[in-house]
Amino acid sequence: MANADRVEIARLIHRFGFGPKPGEYAQLVGAGLKAARQQVLTPPSTDTGLLKVANPTLTDLGPFPPQKSAAANTFEAARSQQILALQLWWLDRMALADHGLNERLTWFWHGHWATAIGKVEYALPMYIQNQLLRSTALLNFRDQARAMITDSALLYWLDGDSNVAGSPNENLAREFMELFTLGVGAYSESDVQQIARALTGYNTVRSAGTSSFNIKRHDNSLLTFLGTSGKFDAPAISDYLTTLPTNQDFITRRLWCRFISSTDSIIESGISSAFATRDILPLAQAIGTSAAMSNPLHSQSKSPVEWFISVCRALGVTPSALQHNANVIHFLSTMGQVPFDPPNVGGWPTDEAWLNISSMQARLAFSKYIISQVKLDSLANLPKTDVRIQYLGDLLGVASWSTRTKSVFRTALGDPAQLILIAINAPEYVVNA
Numbered sequence: 001m002a003n004a005d006r007v008e009i010a011r012l013i014h015r016f017g018f019g020p021k022p023g024e025y026a027q028l029v030g031a032g033l034k035a036a037r038q039q040v041l042t043p044p045s046t047d048t049g050l051l052k053v054a055n056p057t058l059t060d061l062g063p064f065p066p067q068k069s070a071a072a073n074t075f076e077a078a079r080s081q082q083i084l085a086l087q088l089w090w091l092d093r094m095a096l097a098d099h100g101l102n103e104r105l106t107w108f109w110h111g112h113w114a115t116a117i118g119k120v121e122y123a124l125p126m127y128i129q130n131q132l133l134r135s136t137a138l139l140n141f142r143d144q145a146r147a148m149i150t151d152s153a154l155l156y157w158l159d160g161d162s163n164v165a166g167s168p169n170e171n172l173a174r175e176f177m178e179l180f181t182l183g184v185g186a187y188s189e190s191d192v193q194q195i196a197r198a199l200t201g202y203n204t205v206r207s208a209g210t211s212s213f214n215i216k217r218h219d220n221s222l223l224t225f226l227g228t229s230g231k232f233d234a235p236a237i238s239d240y241l242t243t244l245p246t247n248q249d250f251i252t253r254r255l256w257c258r259f260i261s262s263t264d265s266i267i268e269s270g271i272s273s274a275f276a277t278r279d280i281l282p283l284a285q286a287i288g289t290s291a292a293m294s295n296p297l298h299s300q301s302k303s304p305v306e307w308f309i310s311v312c313r314a315l316g317v318t319p320s321a322l323q324h325n326a327n328v329i330h331f332l333s334t335m336g337q338v339p340f341d342p343p344n345v346g347g348w349p350t351d352e353a354w355l356n357i358s359s360m361q362a363r364l365a366f367s368k369y370i371i372s373q374v375k376l377d378s379l380a381n382l383p384k385t386d387v388r389i390q391y392l393g394d395l396l397g398v399a400s401w402s403t404r405t406k407s408v409f410r411t412a413l414g415d416p417a418q419l420i421l422i423a424i425n426a427p428e429y430v431v432n433a
Contacts, residue, residue, distance in 0.1 A: 006399040012040045013036075014432045016101055018097075018103070019396070019397050020397040022316065025394050025397040044099050052096050053092045056082070056123070059082075061124075079122065090339050102138055105280070114179075117340045125208070132144075132148065139280060141242060141251055146238045150234050151211065156204050157345070158345065160172040160199060161204040163200045163201075176237075177191070177241065179346060182241060182244065183246065203217075248275050252275050260300075271287060300351055300431070301430060304336060322370070331362060331365065332366075334358075334362040334365075360425075364421075388416075392419060405427070
């Protein structure tokens with residue numbers, strides 16, 4: 001049986017980061033659980049790994065030209081190139097960050113405020129939203145929500161830019177309460193109707209990623225909803241909703257679901273109080289140091305992006321540097337998860353939803369594509385014994401391998417590439433136990 005501290009440290013590094021870089025897991029285990037918690041859950045002032053990642057060059061491409069016009073092919077090529085550059089840029093950040101917490105929480109918030117480039121269609125507004133989420137990922141949720149309610153990509157995604165006085169569109173109002181701030185059942189249809197009126201008057205320039213307020217399109221009448229009355233615009237709506245006790249409980253449960261358990265809704269006493277001021281980092285730290293982290297029932301399956309990035313970090317891979325790097329997006333799409341393109345406003349599924357035959361087959365093909373481009377000298381220089389099995393556990397942040405997995409490893413001790421293939425597709429790695 002694995003040492004309990006090894007298990008908890010493995011959970012920390014995979015759930016609050018994207019897995020260890022070479023040597024990192026053994027270093028954390030050697031330092032002990034208390035020190036590991038401190039290191040993983042305390043963001044540095046500067047992350048030198050991220051200095052290696054240049055921001056993408058994204059421009060305002062303007063409106064779509066007429067279909068089949070001379071300009072259409074040039075426009076579409078530029079748009080596709082910008083989208084690919086944006087996706088690879090974020091994957092590079094996840095893979096190269098020395099400290100994974102901020103990028104990991106940015107990834108969480110992307111799934112929370114799920115906005116899809118499939119509808120937005122331009123890279124620039126998605127980049128602007130992503131930088132907003134990154135800059136607030138560990139700060140105050142009230143400030144984040146206030147900025148997001150007028151974010152251009154989110155407004156367009158949820159039809160907020162077509163919400164005008166006299167003809168309110170309720171989509172943004174409903175999702176802002178149900179999915180982003182309060183949760184299901186915390187509001188009435190009347191509340192949706194009233195808040196939709198408050199959210200009228202916002203315009204977007206989709207290609208530029210900008211939004212503006214037009215008072216002439218805004219309903220400035222007296223509104224009554226959720227125990228208050230007054231005249232509101234979008235920021236004021238957000239400020240009010242995020243003060244409600246329901247918001248404190250809802251966001252706490254969202255993080256609990258993603259970082260502890262998607263099936264166990266019993267939250268440890270006191271966790272929610274860490275979010276009383278709506279500061280995000282104390283809540284993440286409370287969850288990451290809770291007794292629930294050591295509960296053997298709280299395993300979690302990695303999503304495709306989380307699996308891919310953890311492999312990249314362990315093997316020293318920069319996603320954009322892989323040959324024919326558009327294949328990275330193809331493989332992730334086959335597995336069902338591409339950055340900036342969640343399937344709907346509810347975001348991606350969690351945990352066991354990723355454990356299916358089609359995903360397994362795609363992961364295997366993806367693994368071979370990655371391994372074919374990686375030098376495995378450190379593994380190849382080890383004796384062809386169980387030493388290699390222990391090395392793989394430390395490299396990948398796996399607390400222990402099962403007897404069955406060890407027996408499979410022993411059929412390939414002389415083949416480093418095959419050992420890596422087995423390891424990154426093993427149940428103990430695909431599922432963070």
